Structure formats: C-alpha cells, structure tokens
Amino acid sequence: MATPVIEVQHLKKYFPTPRGMLHAVDDVTFTIEKGKTLGVVGESGCGKSTLGRTIIHLHESTEGKIFLNGKDVTRLAGKNLKAAREKMQIVFQDPYSSLDPRKTIDSTVREPLVVSGRYSKKEIDEKTESLMELVGIDERLRMAYPHELDGGRRQRVGIARALALEPEFIVCDEPVSALDVSIQAQVLNLLKKLQMEKGLTYMFVTHDMSVVRHISDDICVMYLGQVVEKCSSKELFQKPMHPYTKALLSAIPSTDIHNPMKREILKGEITSPVNPKPGCRFAARCPHATEACLQPQRQEEVSPGHFVTCCRVHEVN
Amino acid sequence: MSEVNRNVPYLSIKDLVVEYMSDGQVVHAVNGVSLKLDRGTTLGLVGETGAGKTTIAKSILRILPDVGAKITGGKVELDGKDLLQLPEREMQQIRGNEISMIFQDPMTALNPVQRVGDQIAEVVALHLEPGSKTNPMERAKEMLEIVGIPGERYYDYPHQFSGGMKQRVVIAIALACNPNLLLADEPTTALDVTIQAQVLDLIGDLRKQFNTAMLLITHDMGVVAQVCDTVAIIYAGSIVEYGTKEQIFDHPSHPYTIGLFGAIPDMNEDEIWLHPIEGLPPDPTNLPKGCPFSPRCKYATEECRQGVVPVSETPDGHQCRCCHMEEVRKEREA
Numbered sequence: 181m182a183t184p185v186i187e188v189q190h191l192k193k194y195f196p197t198p199r200g201m202l203h204a205v206d207d208v209t210f211t212i213e214k215g216k217t218l219g220v221v222g223e224s225g226c227g228k229s230t231l232g233r234t235i236i237h238l239h240e241s242t243e244g245k246i247f248l249n250g251k252d253v254t255r256l257a258g259k260n261l262k263a264a265r266e267k268m269q270i271v272f273q274d275p276y277s278s279l280d281p282r283k284t285i286d287s288t289v290r291e292p293l294v295v296s297g298r299y300s301k302k303e304i305d306e307k308t309e310s311l312m313e314l315v316g317i318d319e320r321l322r323m324a325y326p327h328e329l330d331g332g333r334r335q336r337v338g339i340a341r342a343l344a345l346e347p348e349f350i351v352c353d354e355p356v357s358a359l360d361v362s363i364q365a366q367v368l369n370l371l372k373k374l375q376m377e378k379g380l381t382y383m384f385v386t387h388d389m390s391v392v393r394h395i396s397d398d399i400c401v402m403y404l405g406q407v408v409e410k411c412s413s414k415e416l417f418q419k420p421m422h423p424y425t426k427a428l429l430s431a432i433p434s435t436d437i438h439n440p441m442k443r444e445i446l447k448g449e450i451t452s453p454v455n456p457k458p459g460c461r462f463a464a465r466c467p468h469a470t471e472a473c474l475q476p477q478r479q480e481e482v483s484p485g486h487f488v489t490c491c492r493v494h495e496v497n
Numbered sequence: 498m499s500e501v502n503r504n505v506p507y508l509s510i511k512d513l514v515v516e517y518m519s520d521g522q523v524v525h526a527v528n529g530v531s532l533k534l535d536r537g538t539t540l541g542l543v544g545e546t547g548a549g550k551t552t553i554a555k556s557i558l559r560i561l562p563d564v565g566a567k568i569t570g571g572k573v574e575l576d577g578k579d580l581l582q583l584p585e586r587e588m589q590q591i592r593g594n595e596i597s598m599i600f601q602d603p604m605t606a607l608n609p610v611q612r613v614g615d616q617i618a619e620v621v622a623l624h625l626e627p628g629s630k631t632n633p634m635e636r637a638k639e640m641l642e643i644v645g646i647p648g649e650r651y652y653d654y655p656h657q658f659s660g661g662m663k664q665r666v667v668i669a670i671a672l673a674c675n676p677n678l679l680l681a682d683e684p685t686t687a688l689d690v691t692i693q694a695q696v697l698d699l700i701g702d703l704r705k706q707f708n709t710a711m712l713l714i715t716h717d718m719g720v721v722a723q724v725c726d727t728v729a730i731i732y733a734g735s736i737v738e739y740g741t742k743e744q745i746f747d748h749p750s751h752p753y754t755i756g757l758f759g760a761i762p763d764m765n766e767d768e769i770w771l772h773p774i775e776g777l778p779p780d781p782t783n784l785p786k787g788c789p790f791s792p793r794c795k796y797a798t799e800e801c802r803q804g805v806v807p808v809s810e811t812p813d814g815h816q817c818r819c820c821h822m823e824e825v826r827k828e829r830e831a
Contacts, residue, residue, distance in 0.1 A: 330777055332777070428691060437722045
C-alpha cells in the first residue's frame with residue numbers, strides 16, 4: 181500500500197487552564213490516503229478544530245506523532261517547519277475574520293508566494309492570476325478589499341491563499357458553516373473540483389452531517405477530544421454503532437415530512453474536558469451506560485475498517 | 498385578553514414595506530410582504546442572509562432602530578388591531594406580554610453582569626397586573642425549572658452557563674408572561690444538533706401547553722419540516738412562495754424554492770456534484786425590475802423583468818409569485 185499523506189499516531193493536545201489540564205485532543209490515531217477526504221465531526225468543543233490545527237503545527241502537540249508522506253514532522257522547527265507548512269495548509273471557518281481587512285484580495289493571495297522566496301516577480305504575477313481564475317474570482321474584484329465581497333467570494337479567496345504554494349494536504353475547518361445553502365453548494369463543488377484536478381488530500385472538519393456525508397470518504401466522530409467511531413462514510417450512515425453517533429444522526433432534522441424519524445433526545449450536555457475521568461466520556465449522557473463504562477475504554481475493530489470505542493458495542497447493537 | 502374573532506386570523510401582516518437608509522442610499526429590505534398566522538400554529542419564514550426575515554419580526558414588535566429604518570407602508574394586525582398605529586405606551590404593554598421574541602444569539606441576548614434569574618424576573622415584574630399576587634422571583638424560578646434548569650441556578654451569571662443553557666434562559670424570558678405570539682429568530686442556529694433537538698422539543702411542548710402561535714425564522718429546511726404548519730419562502734424582501742408545509746415540501750413551485758431544496762446535500766443519495774443556485778442575491782439598494790430572482794433563474798424571460806410579478810393562488814391556498822409557475826411545476830413533476 182502506498183504511504184498515506186497524513187498519519188497521526190496517539191496524538192494529544194492538552195491546554196493548561198486555571199482549573200487543570202484541558203484534554204482538547206486525547207489519543208487520536210488515523211491515516212489519510214492521497215486524494216481522499218477524512219471528515220471529522222462532533223459538537224462544539226469536542227476538539228475537532230484543535231486536532232486540525234495541531235496536525236499542521238498551528239498548535240504544538242503535547243504527545244504523539246504526526247507523519248507527512250511518511251516523514252516524522254512532529255517536532256519540526258525553523259526552516260524545516262516552513263518547508264513542511266508549504267505542503268500543509270488550512271482554510272478557516274470564518275471568511276469574515278480570516279482575511280486581513282486592510283489588504284486587497286490580490287495581495288492576500290500573493291503573500292504566500294512572496295514569503296516563500298522561490299519565485300520571481302513575473303512568476304508571482306502569473307501564479308496569482310491563475311489562482312484567482314482557478315477559484316473563480318472575477319478580474320474586476322482582484323483589487324477589492326474583503327469587506328467589498330460576500331461570504332462565498334471571501335471563502336474562495338481563503339481557498340486561493342491556501343492553494344498558492346501547491347500543498348498536498350489541506351485542513352478545511354468548517355469552510356462552509358458561515359455560508360447560506362445556495363452558496364455553500366458552490367464552495368463545496370469548488371473544493372471537490374480542486375481535489376479531483378490536483379489530487380489534494382483533505383481533512384474536513386464540520387458539525388454538519390449532510391455536508392460531511394457528501395464530501396468524505398471516511399469519517400471520524402469525536403466526542404470530548406476522543407474518536408468514538410471511525411469508518412467509511414457510507415458505513416457510518418448505514419450502520420452507526422456507537423451510542424453517541426446514533427444519537428447524533430437521529431438528532432438531524434430530516435426534510436422528509438412524511439416519515440418523521442424516531443428521535444433519540446439526549447439528556448444533559450457535553451461535560452467539561454478539564455481533567456476528565458478515565459472512563460467513557462459519553463457515559464453521563466448515554467442511555468446504555470453501566471458500571472463497566474467507568475473503566476478506560478478500548479478501541480475495537482468491529483468489522484474490517486470500522487472502529488468503535490465502546491465496551492457495550494455488541495450488546496447495544 | 499381580547500375576544501377571539503373567528504373570521505380574522507390572529508396575526509395578519511398586509512403589504513408591509515420597510516426601508517433602511519444607508520450611506521444616502523435606500524435599502525429595500527421588505528417589499529410588500531403579507532402573512533397570516535392563526536392561534537396555536539407555527540409559520541416558518543425561510544430565506545437566506547439579508548432576505549428581510551429579522552426585519553419583519555422586528556417590525557411586528559416595532560423595535561427597528563430609530564435612526565435609518567422606516568416602515569413606509571402596510572399593516573400589522575393583531576386580533577384586528579393595527580400595531581403600527583398604536584401609541585408607544587400601549588405597544589410597551591404588548592411587548593413581552595402578548596408578543597415576545599427569542600433572539601438568535603444566546604451569547605449576546607443576555608446581560609453578562611446580571612444574574613440570569615433577575616433577567617427573567619424583570620420581565621415578569623414589568624408586566625405585573627395591578628393587584629396580582631405573582632412573585633416575580635418565584636415565577637422566574639418556576640420558568641427555569643420549566644426549561645429544564647434547576648431553580649437554584651437563579652443566582653448564576655450567563656458565563657456560568659453553556660450555550661444550550663443560555664438559549665434556554667432566553668426562551669424562559671420570552672415565555673415568562675405566557676405570550677400568545679412568539680417570534681423565534683433562528684432560535685437553534687447557534688446550537689449543536691443534539692442540543693437543538695432538546696430545545697426544539699422544549700419549545701414544542703411549551704407551545705402545546707399554552708396554545709402559543711409562533712413565527713419561526715430559519716434557513717434550515719429540516720427544522721421547518723419538523724416544526725412548522727405553514728411556510729413562507731422569502732427572497733430579497735418578497736415572499737416568493739407561501740403555503741402549507743405539505744404544499745411547499747411536496748409541490749414546490751417557485752424556481753428559488755426548488756433551488757433551495759436542491760442545494761442541500763441529499764442524505765439518501767450519493768452524488769459527486771451539488772446543485773448550487775448560481776449567482777448571488779441582488780443588491781437591496783438596487784433591486785432588479787420585476788422578479789428579484791430573475792437574474793439567477795433559468796426560466797427567466799422578458800416577461801419576468803417587465804414589472805412586479807403578481808401572486809397566483811391555487812384553490813387550496815398555495816401561493817406562488819412566478820410567471821412560469823406552470824412550466825416549472827410540470828418540469829419538476831416529470
């Protein structure tokens with residue numbers, strides 16, 4: 181098998197807080213093959229954005245290993261880090277706050293090319309222009325400022341900036357959450373088109389289940405810093421096994437007005453990720469929780485490629 | 498409480514027009530909107546950012562900003578009484594008591610330096626009838642319990658609550674005086690789906706208990722499908738399609754409505770490409786002549802750009818504002 185573009189082993193990211201250690205990402209392991217998309221879903225505060233940012237070194241990881249094309253990039257610094265970052269980019273959630281309001285669109289897209297120091301003035305001009313064309317920004321808007329653009333166009337600028345140095349891996353951190361559905365579909369199609377043309381590898385972080393189902397090959401479901409279920413997108417929606425995944429899927433309001441789904445309403449809310457207890461973190465809200473759930477949980481491969489972290493997975497299903 | 502008149506809908510908005518002034522230009526936010534709502538029912542108002550949804554809700558309560566916003570035409574009748582003509586003093590009695598609003602963002606709707614219980618009690622105290630024996634503090638604790646928060650958390654501040662709990666406090670404030678009409682402006686958009694399910698269930702239960710009518714503003718078709726009785730689709734300040742939930746979901750007839758449904762990734766089908774609505778909503782300071790959707794519409798002809806497109810209505814009350822409705826319907830059913 182070919183080397184995966186991204187491999188993450190037992191990755192942890194803790195933040196010190198006055199109340200103790202906040203376990204934002206706790207022992208996460210996965211690989212993403214070239215040209216594939218891994219969807220990461222979970223509710224706010226589950227650590228999905230922190231996971232993406234830790235992989236591309238916007239946060240220093242606490243423990244664990246990160247491999248890019250088989251090379252250990254966990255503790256890179258200086259020149260080596262800069263080189264690795266050209267291969268790993270991010271598209272941020274909020275196109276309103278992730279662009280410099282005092283820079284024109286043109287200079288935002290141009291900046292990474294200038295910083296890299298690899299291109300001549302003429303090459304930079306050409307590349308900037310082709311990037312704008314690639315993401316569908318009209319010629320007349322190139323000297324505009326972010327406030328003159330709508331959300332969808334701003335997000336296209338964010339994508340052009342991320343693509344400037346021809347990365348292999350892009351973390352898409354809720355890239356369409358701030359957009360209206362009709363515009364959201366335009367941006368999702370653009371991301372898909374770019375992936376097919378350039379063989380890009382995506383990690384797609386979102387809380388929107390219909391979006392993640394559409395875009396992902398494989399999906400990780402996160403709860404309070406841990407991956408509770410991981411399998412192919414198809415399998416997850418057909419045969420969810422973890423009680424949290426089931427509740428999450430059943431909570432999506434369906435647009436089918438004639439077959440109201442039986443909803444499993446969860447009690448309570450996500451508990452604090454500060455100094456969590458050793459057992460299953462979902463146990464407090466889980467309708468199937470027993471004594472055994474208070475013990476540390478182990479990830480189990482219930483069928484080929486389908487991983488679930490729940491000691492009662494066989495009884496529940 | 499006024500007598501229930503069987504022939505008049507509880508809330509009736511007629512030809513509402515609202516304009517804003519911005520940089521010396523007129524923003525045409527709401528352009529002749531008419532809506533009806535009966536007691537105990539829910540109307541979903543669906544549209545994209547800037548379509549005028551929140552402006553309509555604020556016009557009903559008359560809480561548009563004093564400077565720059567102006568209701569230039571139309572009526573908002575509650576039980577046959579035009580709210581737009583009421584003196585401000587009478588309007589104050591209606592706000593919070595007869596009509597109340599749930600705001601979109603629970604993070605900013607609460608006062609960060611006031612105890613949550615006091616924020617609920619304040620509404621109760623303001624609307625106390627003379628001689629009433631109600632204790633605002635007791636009522637506030639009761640409301641907290643109703644929305645599933647222990648009464649002893651009366652003394653906590655908003656930052657001590659999670660997003661879902663803050664939204665429940667906002668709901669408790671809105672429902673504290675048993676309003677007959679609830680204006681819910683994207684009440685669950687800021688929440689996670691599992692919490693959204695809890696909150697929607699809660700609003701549903703409370704409405705059943707008090708027979709409250711609700712205007713639900715949302716852009717989420719799934720939420721509409723779960724909660725609403727009737728649906729109005731709004732685009733650039735105009736209602737383009739209006740009918741019962743069944744009419745809108747089973748027989749959408751306006752190209753924009755069909756486009757909205759098509760743009761949502763389908764949970765039951767695998768397709769590589771989504772079907773976005775090409776183009777962007779029009780600039781509200783410079784609306785196109787005729788149908789506002791015509792620049793993005795594949796059915797558009799000269800006729801659409803001529804002048805205001807009239808509303809056509811089927812015998813069972815399904816309204817649609819489109820010159821090519823028959824053609825669109827036929828193509829969709831085929």
